[in-house]
Amino acid sequence: MNAIDAKALLLIVNPTAGRRRRGLVDAVAARVRAEGWTVDVVETTAAGDARRLAATCDARRYGVIAVAGGDGTINEVVNGLAGRGEDAPAVGIVPLGTANVLAHELGLGFSAAAVARTMTAGRALVMQPGEAANGTGARCFSLMAGAGFDAKVVAGVSAPLKRRLGRAAYVWRSLVEARRYRPVRYQVEIDGVRHEASSVIVTRSRHYAGPYVVAPNAALGEPLLHVCLFERWGRSHTFRYGMALLLGRLPRTAGYRVVTGRSVKVSVLNDAGEGRDQPVQIDGDNALILPVSIGLAAGAVRLLRPA
Numbered sequence: 120m121n122a123i124d125a126k127a128l129l130l131i132v133n134p135t136a137g138r139r140r141r142g143l144v145d146a147v148a149a150r151v152r153a154e155g156w157t158v159d160v161v162e163t164t165a166a167g168d169a170r171r172l173a174a175t176c177d178a179r180r181y182g183v184i185a186v187a188g189g190d191g192t193i194n195e196v197v198n199g200l201a202g203r204g205e206d207a208p209a210v211g212i213v214p215l216g217t218a219n220v221l222a223h224e225l226g227l228g229f230s231a232a233a234v235a236r237t238m239t240a241g242r243a244l245v246m247q248p249g250e251a252a253n254g255t256g257a258r259c260f261s262l263m264a265g266a267g268f269d270a271k272v273v274a275g276v277s278a279p280l281k282r283r284l285g286r287a288a289y290v291w292r293s294l295v296e297a298r299r300y301r302p303v304r305y306q307v308e309i310d311g312v313r314h315e316a317s318s319v320i321v322t323r324s325r326h327y328a329g330p331y332v333v334a335p336n337a338a339l340g341e342p343l344l345h346v347c348l349f350e351r352w353g354r355s356h357t358f359r360y361g362m363a364l365l366l367g368r369l370p371r372t373a374g375y376r377v378v379t380g381r382s383v384k385v386s387v388l389n390d391a392g393e394g395r396d397q398p399v400q401i402d403g404d405n406a407l408i409l410p411v412s413i414g415l416a417a418g419a420v421r422l423l424r425p426a
């Protein structure tokens with residue numbers, strides 16, 4: 120638990136995120152100011168701005184760095200803060216995204232009053248982010264890294280489409296990916312033990328795609344990766360997994376397993392003639408291509424949740 124001493128908040132707004140509820144951002148800022156805090160608002164103009172702001176902001180001035188955006192913008196801030204050590208500002212969230220998985224995971228309210236209260240009087244959860252790396256780069260994640268069906272869906276949803284259709288963009292793209300489905304097999308090595316899967320999600324969080332549960336025993340504060348293995352393949356099993364997720368039954372579904380570990384390697388075992396780069400989604404954004412090594416990042420970040 121951490122008291123927030125510096126009563127100044129840097130509010131980073133992604134004006135392109137989710138439903139772009141500017142009214143919520145303004146209402147939160149007004150409530151935080153009413154508690155005697157200083158609030159400095161900065162809008163991002165492109166991907167990468169939020170990461171740079173988080174990496175360079177003055178930790179003596181700002182007790183809290185708040186993100187008004189979705190999981191992708193929060194991911195940028197986590198990447199910017201991960202290397203900064205203990206004195207880095209705590210992270211608050213104004214959930215504006217399409218899925219807002221981290222907000223669900225932290226049990227945040229979605230009203231202006233609840234969001235503002237968490238900023239000024241919340242408790243800080245210390246989290247060691249996950250980190251995925253391949254030959255070309257590395258990226259931290261607060262939620263998950265995934266390969267297989269969901270990563271292909273994410274890779275196929277453009278930002279304008281997400282803005283126009285919201286969550287329906289993912290439903291539409293899932294249907295497209297189901298039509299062109301090929302039974303690609305992935306090798307997933309967890310702490311040196313090999314497994315096979317048709318899809319894999321390596322997660323720090325219980326939730327996925329919003330309020331849905333994929334890893335019932337995961338806890339952000341625990342430095343452990345939960346590796347969700349979808350072990351059956353084919354269109355009908357993919358559909359069954361999707362329905363089970365929406366109905367809250369995925370953890371009890373045959374052919375689905377969660378294995379915990381600290382070091383995970385994901386590669387393509389057989390691409391079933393697909394002949395394309397296999398994407399990796401990180402916190403809901405198309406980020407890397409396979410093969411990747413996944414572990415826990417060296418640093419930690421503090422995430423604010425309700426007291």
Ligand SMILES: Nc1ncnc2c1ncn2[C@@H]1O[C@H](COP(=O)(O)OP(=O)(O)OP(=O)(O)O)[C@@H](O)[C@H]1O
Binds near residue numbers: 134168169195
């Ligand atoms: N001003 C900007 N213009 C374009 N892209 C931006 C800007 N600011 C941030 N981004 C990028 O936009 C992407 C999507 O943003 P974000 O995830 O916050 O919203 P979302 O996709 O609507 O929400 P969710 O991830 O919860 O579905 C992120 O990868 C982020 O890096």
